[in-house]
Amino acid sequence: MPVYEYQAKAPEHTCEHCAGPFEFRHGMHDPPLSACPACGVPVVRVVSTCRVDTRPGTKNQLGDKNLKRLGFSKLVNEGDGKFRKTV
Numbered sequence: 001m002p003v004y005e006y007q008a009k010a011p012e013h014t015c016e017h018c019a020g021p022f023e024f025r026h027g028m029h030d031p032p033l034s035a036c037p038a039c040g041v042p043v044v045r046v047v048s049t050c051r052v053d054t055r056p057g058t059k060n061q062l063g064d065k066n067l068k069r070l071g072f073s074k075l076v077n078e079g080d081g082k083f084r085k086t087v
């Protein structure tokens, strides 16, 4: 199950658990967490950044060939809400 990051909607009403961003594990199709599991204050899911490795030798991780090998699809925005699948 993926790990999602949440934070309290009102940072002035938090407990020790939700005083800063915290992680919570649930299924992709489960509804998002709406309240802190420790104190019950409303929380919102935070969009986390993904890590892209930019070390030498890893330059082509997001290349078409590697994406196809790993089973990913790549869509290119052609404008007007249209996307073209390139991989």
Ligand SMILES: [Zn+2]
Residues within 6 Å of the ligand: 014, 015, 016, 017, 018, 019, 036, 037, 038, 039, 040, 041
């Ligand atoms: Zn809390």
